[in-house]
Amino acid sequence: MSDARACASLSPEKQLALREAYGHDPACLTGICSLDGTIAHVTEWLAARCVAFSAEVLKR
Secondary structure (H helix, E strand, C coil), X not given: CCCCEEXXXXXXXXXXXXXXXXXXXXXXXXXXXXXXXXXXHHHHXXXXXXXXXXXXXXXX
């Protein structure tokens, strides 16, 4: 995944577009309740779109 862009480096508009797309993707209606499970699912979903995500950015 060396050609993936860091999520934090994307413009606010692109980040919003990805969040909206994630919210509308039927595959994302997983019913996952744990934060760790949700983060893992989001990370995988973004990786499929060449966007690297790390939970470390949530700690800022």
